[in-house]
Amino acid sequence: MDDTTLDPEYLKQLKPSFLQLFINFVKICNVISLFHKYNINVLTEIDVENIQKLSDKKGDREGSILLFERLVLYKGWYDCLLQVLRDRDVRLSHVAHEMEVMKGLLDEKILSEESDDQTQTTVQWLAGMAMLISGSTTVLRVTPHSTNLNKLKVDPILEMRSLKLKIELERLKKELEDVKQNLMERNQSFEQQHLEANSVLSSDSSDVDHLAGKMCELCKSSKEMLKQNEILQTELREAYSDSKAFCEKLNQEKEKLQTELDHLKKEFSDRKDSYEKLHQEKEKLQTDLDHLKKEFSDRKDSYEKLHQEKGMNISYLEYNKY
Secondary structure: OOHHHHOHHHHHHHHHHHHHHHHHHOOHHHHOOOHHHHOOOOOOHHHHHHHHHHHHHHOHHHHHHHHHHHHOOOOOHHHHHHHHHOOOOOOOHHHHHHHHHHHHHHHHHHHHHHHHHHHHHHHHHHHHHHHHHHOOOOOOOOOOOOOOHHHOOOOHHHHHHHHHHHHHHHHHHHHHHHHHHHHHHHHHHHHHHHHHHHHHHHHOOOOHHHHHHHHHHHHHHHHHHHHHHHHHHHHHHHHHHHHHHHHHHHHHHHHHHHHHHHHHHHHHHHHHHHHHHHHHHHHHHHHHHHHHHHHHHHHHHHHHHHHHHHHHHHHHHHHHHO
């Protein structure tokens, strides 16, 4: 586990969603004794005692808040928390998975922002080099495209597509670094040629023809570098255009999946209503059946009573006969 989970700015973004999950699902009595099982350095005995006292006095909600507030102060708290949630006595693996997904989305957002900043810096550097080479005073400004990955809803399919997008962005970043390295090498070559030209000027000012030849070579090399720079800028714009199209396609698929989810929710609601109606009819039939059973029992008792009375009358008539 890295130290990013101890960074105040990182925790500021991660904490609200984690804390809400923690309050909704985690019971103090189920987890408080398990943290030392997985990491002896997470929480102290004083922390445990204070959390239990607060939980007994003000309830599990306040105890859970204090537990989380103390937990994030220790190195390794994130891995330890996931292990506790997946413990066979706790059985909150779904909460651990939800936290991993939330952290993954936050990491992707931060990586995207850093990549955008680095890309903007690189493109501005390329523009500056082109300006130096061409003598132009125009400054190229590029605004990075935001992927808004932190707004995606948690879904296994969208999570997989987000991972693919992350891999694609890493590939583009690597290509951009290669472009930057290539341009730096060409710039070094240009500077070397420029130094050679200056050396020729200082050492032999009389050799005008040789100097003119060198200058022509430098001009030709500069033009080739400008042309190559334009090609690299075109490739860079195309790469960003492809990335933007991929993001738009991903958003469209997300909306489609959301529509299907809404449809499934509506179908589930309709079936639930039907089930409740059938359940009510079943209860009504059960009530009618109980009533019929009672009526049958009463009639059976009446029949047996009449049968007994009839038997007694027959016995009396036979007695009188004798």
